[in-house]
Amino acid sequence: MSDRYEIFLTCPKGLEGLLIEEAVGLGLEQAREHTSAVRGMADMETAYRLCLWSRLANRVLLVLKRFPMKDAEDLYHGVLDVDWQDHMLADGTLAVEFSGHGSGIDNTHFGALKVKDAIVDKLRTPTGERPSVDKLNPDLRIHLRLDRGEAILSLDLSGHSLHQRGYRLQQGAAPLKENLAAAILIRSGWPRIAAEGGALADPMCGVGTFLVEAAMIAADIAPNLKREQWGFTAWLGHVPALWRKLHDEALARAQAGLAKPPLWIRGYEADPRLIQPGRNNVERAGLSDWIKIYQGEVGTFEPRPDQNQKGLVICNPPYGERLGDEASLLYLYQNLGERLRQACLNWEAAVFTGAPDLGKRMGIRSHKQYSFWNGALPCKLLLIKVLPDQFVTGERRTAEQRQVEREQAQAAADEAPVRQYNKNGNPIKPAPAPAPVVEQARLSEGGQMFANRLQKNLKQLGKWAKREGIECYRVYDADMPEYSLAIDLYQDWVHVQEYAAPKSVDPEKAQARLFDALAAIPQALNVDKSRVVIKRRERQSGTKQYERQSAQGQFTEVREGGIKLLVNLTDYLDTGLFLDHRPMRMRIQQEAAGKRFLNLFCYTATASVHAAKGGARSTTSVDLSKTYLDWARRNFSLNGFSDKNRLEQGDVMAWLDSCRDEFDLIFIDPPTFSNSKRMEGVFDVQRDQVQLLDLAMARLAPGGVLYFSNNFRKFQLDENLAARYQVEEITAKTIDPDFARNGKIHRAWKITAR
Structure with a gap:
């Protein structure tokens, strides 16, 4: 051979x-x-x-x-x-x-x-x-x-793929392959930084792949040193003595590398479930002295400026796999940019992302970009030098301004306290420097325009809400067509729904506008980014708008008209409280005293809780969903109401057909369309309105009132109904100032016997 x-x-x-x-x-x-x-x-x-x-x-x-x-x-x-x-x-x-x-x-x-x-x-x-x-x-x-x-x-000769180094038996949801992680580190200049004794931090480290690969490069450890099974082990052409010589050399280099003082390599991970798997991976790689992993959000990672520490911040933030996720990730990228500006001046940063548009929103310019593939997904590596003149502030700085800033930064460094020692020869700790002030990210022209509109709405509606004692209201509803969002305040939380842009709008422009608007919201409404929840509202088919989107199970207590209600801002498209029906709920509360109240398609039974507060003799609430009836039960018990409030699970039409009770006050707010597995056939509000109202009116006691509303934009009330019953449209009286801009939010009628 x-x-x-x-x-x-x-x-x-x-x-x-x-x-x-x-x-x-x-x-x-x-x-x-x-x-x-x-x-x-x-x-x-x-x-x-x-x-x-x-x-x-x-x-x-x-x-x-x-x-x-x-x-x-x-x-x-x-x-x-x-x-x-x-x-x-x-x-x-x-x-x-x-x-x-x-x-x-x-x-x-x-x-x-x-x-x-x-x-x-x-x-x-x-x-x-x-x-x-x-x-x-x-x-x-x-x-x-x-x-x-x-x-x-x-x-x-390799046998199994060489990216399988053997240390990573446990991994997170979207792991980077080890050889891709190594390539990103090399492209980011880590071998040079490590040789100079620099530090490395990964603020979103997952199970620690960047950390282990970085430490192996820094300590001169051959990536496949611990592999036992090779493609050449049983090959008859294998030369064992030659292999042993090379393996022993690599072993000696690794021992020498690990004997050096370890570099400062730190990982931070928000998900507590990944901390132990990450630490296990580090231990298997034999690098526990070099690498430490802590639990914490992006904002908690803390380099050591007191030791004049510099180095590389590297991370692979999430890209947003599901539609609408990218919007929620905007704040994560902004927080990363803020943290770099705050804590990592004069460091280098490398951000590997499948969503380069989000990378642009960090507020820091990248001086170089490289294209990579993560599997089939095209990605970009953004390389950043965290210098004062790298910050993107919405305006171009002149060369003179940049020079002045550099001189100021140098002067500040020159004035850094000289290390002093006490009479025992121990260094005196300098007083802690004041925390740096984070400048608000400058908004783009479009973002500033959007912020101005939001602040104007907040000023007008805020006065009205305060006067009326209202804590949850809509502050913006696609007022400017190019910013197609609905924004609701729930006390100190902001609930944002993005309406899908029409097909005629360029998706990239729509995305850029969305990011501009999201950047403006925390500033304009003066809320923390962590309290902004973002969802995308498509044209929904069937009952999709009522289906679970997430599983955080986080309920927030809000107040309305003297009662407490539970909302869930994260798990469903709707929050458990339809804000546009506030005037209808207040009307029911005022008219309910001594009455038997029936609430059909009751959802979380907020109107029934209002009726109970208003002194109803009894309330009956009917819905097909066990989830929403459980939620309704919690709303009742939160206010101390229980025994005389019935909750009935069932298909409304079938329930009405078999019901023989009488009610003095009835409220019906049906979905536009429903085809739940648990009901017979399909409900269509336009087609089935007459049958629904006839069945309900048969249950209305003499002198009783039925309120009927729905939010189907093309809905037309059947004219035959006016021949049988007294029908009055009351839509205008059921819309508060926060929904006055959207005349089609719902329509409502008051129906009584002739």
């Missing part, structure tokens, strides 16, 4: 440029770049070194043979011609991977089968011994790549 081999290194897409630099540094000659691969020439020692030391490759393939191939017969004979007895024993195990198509092979499974057959036929002994297939841990992993009529037959 020749002393030099053709070697193929495979890697994730986008890492080829970095991999060729690394491979040449490890001894690969005549190196050339391909898509997701690098090829070159190497002796056996270099091939082993690539297996042990490559931080970026997936596999190290040693080419056994290249041959032209026109069809499956050529493939079989080309593989059969190899002296397989030089590579494996007759009773060994093998696995074959086949890639590419053409030359009559359009199925990789068929191609792999042909290769396997040729090897088995070559090694079959007269006594019938032959190799068998083992896909998990074979003695030999064979790879055949078909490329434009040429077959490239290789031996996979």
Whole structure:
């Protein structure tokens, strides 16, 4: 066998440029770049070194043979011609991977089968011994790549993919592969920063992949030092003495690296469930002295300026997998930008994101951007130098202004207290510096315009709400068509619903406007970003608007008309309280004294609680959903009402049909459309209104009143109803100032017997 081999290194897409630099540094000659691969020439020692030391490759393939191939017969004979007895024993195990198509092979499974057959036929002994297939841990992993009529037959020296270093047995929901994490660190300049003794912090560390890869680079640890099973372990061409020499050298380098004073490497993670798995990964990598992981939000990570510490902040913030998520993540990116400005002046930062538009919202300019792929997702690595003149403040600074700022920063550094010592020779701790003031992020022109409108609305409506004792109200409802949001205040929480933009609007422009508006909300309404909840409201089909969106189970108590109600701002599209029905609920409270009250399609029974507060003799609330009836029960007990308030689970139409009771006051606010699994057929408010109202009016006591409303924008009340009952439209009287801008929020009627 020749002393030099053709070697193929495979890697994730986008890492080829970095991999060729690394491979040449490890001894690969005549190196050339391909898509997701690098090829070159190497002796056996270099091939082993690539297996042990490559931080970026997936596999190290040693080419056994290249041959032209026109069809499956050529493939079989080309593989059969190899002296397989030089590579494996007759009773060994093998696995074959086949890639590419053409030359009559359009199925990789068929191609792999042909290769396997040729090897088995070559090694079959007269006594019938032959190799068998083992896909998990074979003695030999064979790879055949078909490329434009040429077959490239290789031996996979790595075995399992090299990104599997062995320390990460536990991972989070969206893990970065180890070799991609290493590539991002290298691109971010970490080898240089580490060599200078710099620090590293990851404020969203997950299970610690960046931290471990960074420490391994800094401590000169070969990434695959701890791997026991290799693709060459049972290969007959393996040279154990040569491998042992290289492995011992790597072991000595790792021991020397770990004997140095550890660098300051810290991870912070908000999700408590990931802390222990992260620490376990660090321990398995043997790096507990180098790496510490703490639980905390982005805002808690704290470098050590007292030790004149500088270094790299690196993170992979979430991208927003579900529709509407990106909006909620805006504040996370803003908080990250604020933290960098506050605590990391003169550090470098690297933000790896699949949502570059969010990256732009950090309020800090990136001086360089690199494209990467995370699996099939295109991503960007934003490199930032956290200097005073990097801050994006909505206006261009002149070179003179930047020079003045640099001089001011230098002057401040020069005035830093000189370390003083007491008579015992111990350093005197300087008084803590005052906490830096975070400047409010400057808004774009559109964002400022939106903020002005919000503040104007808040000023007008705030006075009215205070006068009326109202704590929950709508402060903005798509007043400006290009900012298509509904914004509601629930005490000190803000509930934002984004209406899906019409198809005629460019999605990128709509996204940019949304981000402008979201950046303006906390400033304009003077609330903490953590108290802004964002949802996207599509055209809903069926009962989708009532379905659970999240599972945080966080209820907030609010007050209205002298009663307390529970709202849930996170888990459902609606919050449990329809704010536009406030005047109707107050009307019911005022008219309920001594009456038997019926609430159909009751939802969380807020109107029934108002009726009980107003002194109703009894209340009956009917809904199909057990979840909402449980919520209703909690609303009643919160106000001390229970025994005389009935909660009935059932399909309203069927319930009315079988009911024989009489009621003095009835409220009906049906959905536009419902097709719940638990009800017969489908309810359609336009089609079924007459049947619904006839059934309900049959239950109305003499002198009683029925209030009917709905929010279907195209709804027309059936004219035949006016012939049978006294019907009066009262929509205008049921709309408060906070909904006056939206005339179609709902329509309402008062119906009595003729």
